[in-house]
Amino acid sequence: MMNLSRWKIVLTILSVVFGILFSLPNVLPQSTLDSLPAALPHKKLNLGLDLQGGSSLMLEVNTNALRAEKLTNLIEDVRKTLRDEQIPFTDLANVNGDVMVRITDPGQVGAAANVLRKAVGSPLAGAPGGRDINIATADDQRVRISFVQEAINAEANQAVTQSIEIIRRRIDELGTREPTILRQGVNRIVVQAPGESDPQRLRDVIGKTAKLTFQMVDESVTPQEAAMGRTPPGSQLLAGDGKEAAMQYLVRRRALVDGAMLTDAQMRFDQQSAQPVVTFRFNGQGARRFGDATSQNVGKRFAIVLDGKVISAPTIISPITGGSGQITGNFTEQTANDLAVLLRAGALPAPLDVVEQRTVGAELGADAVRAGQISTTVGFVAILVFMLLSYGLLFGGISVVALMINGLLIIAVMSLTQGTLTLPGIAGLILTLAVAVDANVLIYERMRDEIRAGRSVIASMDAGFSRAMVTIIDANVTTILAALIMFNVGSGAVKGFALTLFIGVLTSVFTAVLITQVLLALWFRTRRPKSLPIT
Amino acid sequence: MSFWPLIKIVPVKTHFRFVAFSRLAAVASILAVIASLAFTLFPFKPPCGGLTCGIDFKGGSVMELTTAPKAVDLGAVRGALSAMNMGDVQVQAFGSPSEAMVRFQTPEGADPTKTADRVKGEITRVLGDDVKFSRIDVIGPKVSGELLGKGVLALLLAIGLMLIYIWFRFEVQFGLGAVMALFHDVILTFGLIAVTKLEFSLTTIAAILTIIGYSMNDTVVVFDRLRENLRKYKKMPLREVIDLSINETLSRTIITGLTALLALGGLAVFGGPTLFGMSLILMFGIVIGTYSSIYVAAPVILLWGLKRGEEEAEPLKPANVRP
Numbered sequence: 001m002m003n004l005s006r007w008k009i010v011l012t013i014l015s016v017v018f019g020i021l022f023s024l025p026n027v028l029p030q031s032t033l034d035s036l037p038a039a040l041p042h043k044k045l046n047l048g049l050d051l052q053g054g055s056s057l058m059l060e061v062n063t064n065a066l067r068a069e070k071l072t073n074l075i076e077d078v079r080k081t082l083r084d085e086q087i088p089f090t091d092l093a094n095v096n097g098d099v100m101v102r103i104t105d106p107g108q109v110g111a112a113a114n115v116l117r118k119a120v121g122s123p124l125a126g127a128p129g130g131r132d133i134n135i136a137t138a139d140d141q142r143v144r145i146s147f148v149q150e151a152i153n154a155e156a157n158q159a160v161t162q163s164i165e166i167i168r169r170r171i172d173e174l175g176t177r178e179p180t181i182l183r184q185g186v187n188r189i190v191v192q193a194p195g196e197s198d199p200q201r202l203r204d205v206i207g208k209t210a211k212l213t214f215q216m217v218d219e220s221v222t223p224q225e226a227a228m229g230r231t232p233p234g235s236q237l238l239a240g241d242g243k244e245a246a247m248q249y250l251v252r253r254r255a256l257v258d259g260a261m262l263t264d265a266q267m268r269f270d271q272q273s274a275q276p277v278v279t280f281r282f283n284g285q286g287a288r289r290f291g292d293a294t295s296q297n298v299g300k301r302f303a304i305v306l307d308g309k310v311i312s313a314p315t316i317i318s319p320i321t322g323g324s325g326q327i328t329g330n331f332t333e334q335t336a337n338d339l340a341v342l343l344r345a346g347a348l349p350a351p352l353d354v355v356e357q358r359t360v361g362a363e364l365g366a367d368a369v370r371a372g373q374i375s376t377t378v379g380f381v382a383i384l385v386f387m388l389l390s391y392g393l394l395f396g397g398i399s400v401v402a403l404m405i406n407g408l409l410i411i412a413v414m415s416l417t418q419g420t421l422t423l424p425g426i427a428g429l430i431l432t433l434a435v436a437v438d439a440n441v442l443i444y445e446r447m448r449d450e451i452r453a454g455r456s457v458i459a460s461m462d463a464g465f466s467r468a469m470v471t472i473i474d475a476n477v478t479t480i481l482a483a484l485i486m487f488n489v490g491s492g493a494v495k496g497f498a499l500t501l502f503i504g505v506l507t508s509v510f511t512a513v514l515i516t517q518v519l520l521a522l523w524f525r526t527r528r529p530k531s532l533p534i535t
Numbered sequence: 536m537s538f539w540p541l542i543k544i545v546p547v548k549t550h551f552r553f554v555a556f557s558r559l560a561a562v563a564s565i566l567a568v569i570a571s572l573a574f575t576l577f578p579f580k581p582p583c584g585g586l587t588c589g590i591d592f593k594g595g596s597v598m599e600l601t602t603a604p605k606a607v608d609l610g611a612v613r614g615a616l617s618a619m620n621m622g623d624v625q626v627q628a629f630g631s632p633s634e635a636m637v638r639f640q641t642p643e644g645a646d647p648t649k650t651a652d653r654v655k656g657e658i659t660r661v662l663g664d665d666v667k668f669s670r671i672d673v674i675g676p677k678v679s680g681e682l683l684g685k686g687v688l689a690l691l692l693a694i695g696l697m698l699i700y701i702w703f704r705f706e707v708q709f710g711l712g713a714v715m716a717l718f719h720d721v722i723l724t725f726g727l728i729a730v731t732k733l734e735f736s737l738t739t740i741a742a743i744l745t746i747i748g749y750s751m752n753d754t755v756v757v758f759d760r761l762r763e764n765l766r767k768y769k770k771m772p773l774r775e776v777i778d779l780s781i782n783e784t785l786s787r788t789i790i791t792g793l794t795a796l797l798a799l800g801g802l803a804v805f806g807g808p809t810l811f812g813m814s815l816i817l818m819f820g821i822v823i824g825t826y827s828s829i830y831v832a833a834p835v836i837l838l839w840g841l842k843r844g845e846e847e848a849e850p851l852k853p854a855n856v857r858p
Binding site: 050058060199200203353354355356357358359360361363364367368371372374375378379380382383386387390423424426427428430431433434435437438441442445448449452470471474475476477478479481482483485486489494497498501 | 548599647648651652667668669670671672673674675677678685686688689692693696697700704737738740741744745747748749751752753755756759760783784786787790791793794795797798799800801802804805806807809810813814817
């Protein structure tokens with residue numbers, strides 16, 4: 001063990017160079033860092049939100065709402081199909097998550113099922129020939145229309161992916177500094193915005209579904225009559241937006257066109273009234289649909305609905321076939337601009353619920369960094385003094401040098417991998433430094449034992465390393481296991497703690513064994529000692 | 536190098552008869568474990584029993600605020616919150632008089648973040664605009680339930696993995712001793728958290744997991760030496776081999792333990808209120824972990840007994856063969 005092979009020396013030098021090179025960006029001023037050649041590492045430690053201040057939101061995609069909306073659309077599809085085919089029916093409703101409908105004529109049940117099979121639903125992704133709904137006849141002349149489980153899962157999964165993309169676009173428009181948006185688990189999204197101390201603003205921008213639809217106003221009965229329970233099937237009462245919340249509109253459930261068919265939206269000022277408005281442009285499909293609908297309904301009113309509230313309900317004066325238009329409402333410049341941003345970024349496929357929100361002010365973060373620095377320094381000095389006192393200037397000094405290189409390597413690896421350093425992470429770091437010494441202690445104590453047993457200096461040193469090695473590995477595997485569990489199960493701050501602990505254990509075994517060995521071997525070669533200074 | 540005076544914390548060779556006291560230690564340990572369990576579980580208040588449940592695990596909000604340089608008018612804050620019918624609200628000074636911590640649970644059915652916004656607005660109204668919120672955490676009920684479940688799972692998983700590892704590396708009796716020591720340490724740590732009313736949170740779980748790692752580490756060092764000595768001194772009675780092994784590793788145990796305690800002591804003093812609880816738990820765990828390696832793990836082996844005859848059939852590891 002004490003032979004000084006070339007690769008050991010090379011490895012030692014390489015690790016020290018690596019440590020210095022990759023931890024250097026943390027102490028250099030930004031201006032110096034910018035002027036360094038691109039080949040050199042530039043990454044600094046990635047401080048967690050608890051150290052630099054900022055907001056973290058955990059959002060849950062409300063897949064129940066998504067499913068409810070799909071069911072509503074399915075019911076309307078069934079209603080339209082059966083009407084078009086002139087099949088009389090009753091009791092069309094959502095029964096425990098499935099759509100049930102009773103066909104009036106017993107002889108038409110089979111035909112109705114066949115018609116529905118062709119007309120409603122869409123192909124199932126990833127399963128050729130499969131449809132996303134099941135249609136079956138049930139007792140009492142009823143037909144059951146239900147979604148396939150795979151379709152529900154795929155939809156939910158897609159909703160999460162889509163939400164992440166939309167959140168990213170919205171936050172980019174806000175200009176928040178380097179936000180991270182990550183998926184967590186099945187239906188959660190974590191948004192971290194460093195430096196953002198007001199999560200309310202963030203939540204307003206992220207949390208709005210921004211689902212825009214154009215729906216016909218149902219003028220067969222007045223909203224007052226509808227409110228008293230005479231809502232025609234296929235229609236619903238919606239409230240006005242903002243100041244007009246008291247206003248009620250009766251609108252058809254079926255959307256003519258929705259926000260997904262928009263290609264652009266901008267805030268503009270109306271040429272006549274000078275009021276802020278939002279102008280929009282449809283894509284080809286949207287323009288065609290909107291053109292058709294407005295041509296067929298001249299003189300009638302349609303409602304512009306945002307997130308279930310009616311912004312305005314203009315009368316169609318002439319067919320709108322150009323594929324563009326403007327939304328007039330009670331906008332201020334700010335709200336019109338926000339709406340345009342939201343429409344451009346697209347609607348969220350499902351509402352997002354905030355399930356966790358953590359905010360740390362920048363000052364508190366700075367305090368934490370200071371506390372971390374002081375306690376790390378104090379801890380390090382304590383270890384240094386203690387090791388020097390226990391093992392003397394040479395052996396104690398060697399372990400202190402190994403410890404310093406260890407600290408350097410931890411910072412370098414953390415900077416390189418951009419693992420998040422949190423406040424508990426600093427605690428992990430200090431503990432790692434303390435436990436790193438353990439490897440040295442094990443080796444030195446072993447050497448003492450061997451000398452006491454009457455072996456020669458070189459034999460004792462050799463045995464000290466080789467025998468302590470087994471124990472060192474055994475002892476550190478346990479800590480590695482604990483750290484791995486913490487990393488997988490923990491969240492946020494705990495993950496940071498586990499990460500520093502994990503990296504720290506690896507580097508400490510490396511430095512305590514290799515660096516100590518090389519330094520001791522060098523000492524042995526140059527001095528040829530007759531006794532060990534630790535006995 | 537002889538001019539440097541080495542401070543020997545432990546005499547070169549010790550001959551403490553640890554095993555002789557193991558009966559006494561066992562009684563003390565069992566009593567401590569029972570007391571700790573009682574403190575931890577009683578009064579069975581869900582979800583955390585006798586522990587001071589942090590919002591990580593019970594949901595709700597915690598706010599840290601400051602009106603520096605003025606002192607925080609805690610009474611005004613309490614008054615404002617009780618007027619809002621928030622239920623169980625804790626308002627307390629935090630660190631210095633100009634800082635305060637407010638904790639409350641989200642009322643049933645209310646939106647957690649909106650409730651926190653309302654409380655923030657109300658506090659700002661009574662304290663004036665010079666109040667600054669340095670931290671606001673809001674945990675929804677769904678997340679807190681999951682976090683608690685995950686935390687408990689992590690603890691069980693850690694103990695299980697340690698058992699498997701020890702089983703794999705040592706004989707089964709060693710594994711039993713190590714796991715007894717582990718349970719001992721974890722339960723006593725829970726007892727400390729319950730008695731000191733430290734907040735039980737994710738950070739606490741991290742601290743306990745670290746203690747599990749450290750305690751195991753310590754036990755493994757003693758066991759390694761024990762295994763080695765069992766092979767070396769085949770005729771020596773088991774209790775003497777155990778004493779010998781503990782004595783031989785004592786110097787290392789104390790030096791490593793003291794370094795860790797010194798470093799963590801610095802953390803407790805200078806790390807600020809957030810890390811104080813964590814470092815306290817870690818320090819306690821290190822002391823307990825050291826004790827349990829000597830008085831729980833090893834005596835369990837003695838109690839259980841080892842079939843030492845089988846050792847001879849096993850081939851010796853190369854490290855144990857001296858030229």
